[in-house]
Amino acid sequence: MHKDLLRLARSERAVRRHLALCLAAAVLAGLLVLVQAELLAGVLSGRFAVAALLPLALVVGARGLLGLVQGVAAGRTTTAVKSVLRHRLLSRLRDLGPARLTSHRSGELVTLSGRGLDALDPYLNGYLPSVAVAGVVPIAVLVRLLTADLASAVIVLVTLPLIPVFGALVGMHTKAVTERQWRALSRLGGHFLDVVRGLPTLRAFGRARYQAEVIRRVAEEHRAATMRTLRVAFLSSLVLELAASLSLALVAVPIGLRLLGGTLELSTALLVLLLAPEAYLPLRNMGTRFHAAMEGVAAADQAFAVLDAETEPDPRPASPADGSGAGDGAPSADGPGRGAPEIRLENVTVRYPGRGEAALEEVSLVIAPGERVALVGESGAGKSTLLHLLLGFVTPERGRVLVDGDDLAAGSWRPAFVPQRPHLFAVSVADNIRLGSPGATPDEVRAAARAAHADGFVTELPQGYDTVLGERGTNLSAGQRQRVALARAFCLPGADALLLDEPTARLDGRSEAAVVAATRDLAEGRTAVIVAHRPAMIDLADRVIRIADGRIVSDRRVPRHDTENQRPSALDVSPDGFDDSVSTAQGGESR
């Protein structure tokens, strides 16, 4: 058995019990076949009276019942194992935190924790019981044969090992080739999916029809190659089948001759005839379930690889925001909190595992209470890392982050955060807004939405605030999504700091204007750190910090202008704010 799965089965009481029941029922049912053969041989040979058919029927009934028990227990085992693994996987991912979850891997993980684990079914409810039966029943059959007829027992004893031996020989011979072929098969599936996904592109360049020929040719070549391999690979099944049926012939013909000579009883002969195939059957069953089972093993390997990866203890497994109390209750009356905090970074260095250069290096920074800071710089410079640091998603390798003098790790610091591409959950708009404060009343939700300039379009949705958003919130425009995310921030009780990651990237001008207005309101009375690219966003700030290669390269204050109309030539920051960034953007993509 898969060693990690075994450990899991041992440690989980429910799994242990159901699995044991399942295996026991399978083995017991296998052994009852011996009793059934005994009774049938007795009746057919006339040794037992016809009345023995009643116990035979009872044995059949017991086998059926055991089959039922085995199936039900197997169902409980697989669902329990999958639930445990799923829970551990997802908890593990929670502990890794958002900063270490790349979007590329998360797609894979969604599949693994969903359908991927279903591959365990055939392993747990098919292969494992067949292994247990194969370990017990052939031996029991042999023992019974030894006591009934030594000569037949010897034939079975000699031919029985041929099955695993030949199976292994042929298997070893063809293993590498077969595996390569199966991999090629899945690659072929991948190729087809690739072509189908890229069809609009192929169509645009007039290559769509041509590709149909390629699909046919690739599939045909693959089929020919696979069949060449299978001709050899299936030899193992030929050997298994031949060993089983030929040994039946080897047993039956001498028995017949000995019966003819009168040296053997008919009842013994029939018993041998009925029992001999039962010695081979479990081994063959195990063989046929092997392939499907290996897919389960692969899924288990994948799952445990995620669970065991990066076991280095994270000093703060969950983000502080996360721990600070499941967001119970409504927004507190004291609104934007006990006053905007001061944020202080002291010689902070952040390094991602497996990366040579630091994402942030020796950064020291003091952000005064109520200050609005814009972080600018090329993509990959370290702006998002700095935000993630303040959110507690990443921990500094060296240095400290202090909020009002307390270490971030200890504090009850709960900033409001709007990521670059906020995720809208597949629940109602209202529940999306009250993400951080599940107890918020409809009025509070509505007030937050109004503040975020979102009330207008939300009330126009089919069910208003109760409209359930589609998967990944696809039925709202990018600008509307940003405003729902801003409403989330408005709805968060006691959030006295605001962290925004390029909230207006990818928005067109009109949507941007609404988001900028909402952001301006939200930043009021809070300490705000805004990663910004667009001039309108930078214009909100009273201090612009430029980051390059993980270091602060410039830091300048902009006189504060609160009135919208007197927008001075705000971007005195421009010399080091943008112009150079345009010319170096090519390099910035390489992240």
Place this chain on the structure above:
Amino acid sequence: MSRTGKRLALAMAAGAAAELAGLGLIGSAAWLITRAAEQPPLAALSVAIVGVRAFATTKGVFRYGERLAGHDVALRAQATTREELYRALVPAGPLNQGGADLLSRMVDDTDAVQDLLVRGLLPAVAALVTGLAAVTLGLFLLPAAALVLLAGLLVAGVALPAGVAAITRRRSARIAPARAELAARVADLLHGSADLAAYGATDRALAACDEADARLAVLERGQARVNAAAACLGVLAQGLTVTGVVLAARAAGAGSVATAVLALTSLVSFEPVLPMAAAAERMTGVSAALRRLREVRATPPAVTEPERPRRVPGGPLTVEVENLVVRHAPGRSPALNGVSLTLTPGRRVAIVGPSGAGKSTLLAALMRLVEPESGTIRLHPLASGSDSGHPPHHTGARGAGGSGAAVDLREVSSEEARRVMTGLTQDPYVFQASLRDNLRLAGPEAGQEELAEAVRRARLETWVERTGWDTPLGEDGRTVSGGQLQRLALARALLNDPPVLLLDEPAEALDEETADALMADLLDATRGHTTLLVTHRLRGLEEVDEIVVLENGVVVQRGTHDELVDAPGYYRDLWRSEALVSRR
């Protein structure tokens, strides 16, 4: 297909023969032993001895043949299904807008045909033949026993699978949404991890996953109970049938030879029949997959191809769009509602407007991916002369139609339309192939020189140098960043060099700096090339010859950048909010 049909027949025959050999083996062995016990002369047994040995040998060989032929058929069938599916998808249809998940499910569905044959049809045929053979043998030996066997086989091989299939169909109607719910919760937890962590809601999201998992587990356990009950009933049917056969034989006073042969062949005849219940469960999933594939294949193509397609003459073209109306579905408001515009050779026209204004629909109509409801798109080969300067509201191209050889786009095949008008489309795709092949699909004839030139014009050369021409892209994490992807798509468009270049949101999904750089390079690279550029960003549009503003499928403004900035309206609003604080 006939070749596949022949293989299929061969596989079915081999499978049935293997099962029959098994039946023959046990029957002849039972006869041999019980007859031998009556101590006849040896010669009376010789046929049975030969039979036992022959059946024993051939069974394995037939089984080998079945597995080979079966897999051959399955691979052929899968290849055919995939090719048919692909060919059905080639003409643009509504399904092409489906997401990546839908597509991968569809590709998985093509495996269903394989399952249907190897795990459904082949075993069913083998079971049917074996059952018939056993019952026929029984009819010769003892009709009463044969009837008992027939009843037992019908229960195990017909009633039970039918029952399982019916129950499974009902249950899977509940399991599928439960699975989808779990997948959605898991996706929320992973894709929304930053939002959840920042708002302290991760644990609640995890609990929602656990709840969804628990609900699914209840349903799965229910399905396991159904399968277990079916297995239990199968064992009972087999055992009780054999008991019944023996009882019937005894009651009829049959001899021990006939009784033993009847009992043992009955026992063995159930072996291929019992797996039918489990197969029935699997086949319900298969039939759903096949239904989905049929639906895809039945989807009508989005455009009607002309019966006698015309060719578009070579050389520079004027594109004239007149009163174009496009509706994506009947009853929905039109995506384009009477749009006219003219694109003369060498000119660059930009289409701007908010998302949903109909910009991409216009390009789709030009590429003949959608069928206009009314209005025309005409292509005029270069006229002899005098078509200069377009008034902003110029709607006809009478001046350009001088040569008289104008071609209505509906008269050309959609492939021909895309030969003439194509370029950078929405959501460009990187294939799991080398960079070279990824480029060459837009210019199969192109040599290294031309490839390098396209790469240089798309300002991709630094990246290409670093990545290498032959490195496979798009595979295991070797992902291409958004900026590189758009530049790759631009390089493809430049390499393809169509008479009319279409560029759909080339700066989509890029961050500000990257987008600005790409737009600058793109405007540089397309100078002097007939180009239609769709964008929602205005920076750089001073350089194009005309700008058309679309809103709600209608042209609301047109003119040069300078004209539009001076006039009140969408363009000026957008420009101001973009440029209000611009440092330019």
